[in-house]
Amino acid sequence: MRPRILIARAIFPEVIDKLAQHFDVTSNQDDVLWTPVQLMAQLQGMQGVFTTGSERIDATVLAACPTLKICANMAVGYNNFDLEAMSAAGVLGTNAPDVLTETTADFGFALLMATARRLTESEHFLRAGLWARWRYDMFTGADIHGATLGILGMGRIGQGIARRGAHGFGMKVIYHNRSRLDAATEAQCQASYVSKEELLRTADHLVLVLPYSASSHHAIGAAELAQMKPTATLVNIARGGIVDDAALAAALRNRTIAAAGLDVFEGEPRVHPDLLTVPNVVLTPHIASATVPTRLAMAHLAADNLIGYLLHHKPLTPLNPAVL
Ligand code: DGY
Secondary structure: OOOEEEEOOOOOHHHHHHHHOOOEEEEOOOOOOOOHHHHHHHOOOOOEEEEOOOOOEOHHHHHHOOOOOEEEEOOOOOOOEOHHHHHHOOOEEEOOOOOOHHHHHHHHHHHHHHHHOOHHHHHHHHHOOOOOOOOOOOOOOOOOOOOEEEEEOOOHHHHHHHHHHHHHHOOEEEEEOOOOOOHHHHHHHOEEEOOHHHHHHHOOEEEEOOOOOHHHOOOEOHHHHHHOOOOOEEEEOOOOOOEOHHHHHHHHHOOOOOEEEEOOOOOOOOOOHHHHOOOOEEEOOOOOOOOHHHHHHHHHHHHHHHHHHHHHOOOOOEOOHHHO
16 A cells, blocks of 8 residues: 655645655645644544644644654754654654755845845835935945854854855854854855854844754844844844844834844744834745745655655655664
8 A cells, every 4th residue: 555645735736746656645735724633634544744844743743643654844944843752753854954055045145135235125115105316324224245244053054144245245254053163164154153142242244044942942032132233134044933023123123233134933924013013124924945946856855755764764864863
């Protein structure tokens, strides 16, 4: 009998076709947002599930779905997985690293530039018919070139942003990470390791690229924002919950920092209402990896993990390989 898998969200038809060559597939092309109870009902009798990062797989789901063997996330982040519970239940988790690194780093830079140069604020002004004449101080922002770029979280995407800043824009790059990079990687990124305090104090632009976990929850809150320069910009392309969004909205309103660019939000797709009313923030709906080739590559990698594990016991990017 062919293994049964569930594709929990709408996905490229060609990836469904590929999976259907190997599995009995149930897909959710209507993109219904299932509650946890509905997800558990859909998972009955399934050996694998293709998730997109928004479906929570925890001890309750695992206990209710004893046939499940693998959860393949079409995302590099996997904070929707309780990996400990999955390991305890003998369920493999996989993610989709590497294929999105450069695209996400491109977007981090785009959001940084849009934020520092006040792109959306000035466009709203123009669209509202408010542009009557040129003025010397109209929408003056902060320079990117030559500025100090701070990066919190220096994995593959952080390194991609560092390379763009150092090599493309002549920026001085500083970073803070759980562990320091080796000397060769630091040299390639032209990045210097500093304490979190120094990062906050000296960065002109601070980009967050760290994974979300209990220890990174509200890594940037009121106290951290108060340490930043009043001219600084903050960019979050990592995960909602790393920034205390209420504290950030207050800091933007009070000009504790100059501006923020946010692609991710606490409790998204809901956005803290205070963020919607401050002008000095650029808001995007979690699209950092959203190019067609990259989203396709992410989907194919998740599919290949399902095929690799369920058919050959060889997943490509396992998160808890001890299960193997
Ligand atoms: C990821 O891969 O973790 C992204 O946030 C999802 O697009």
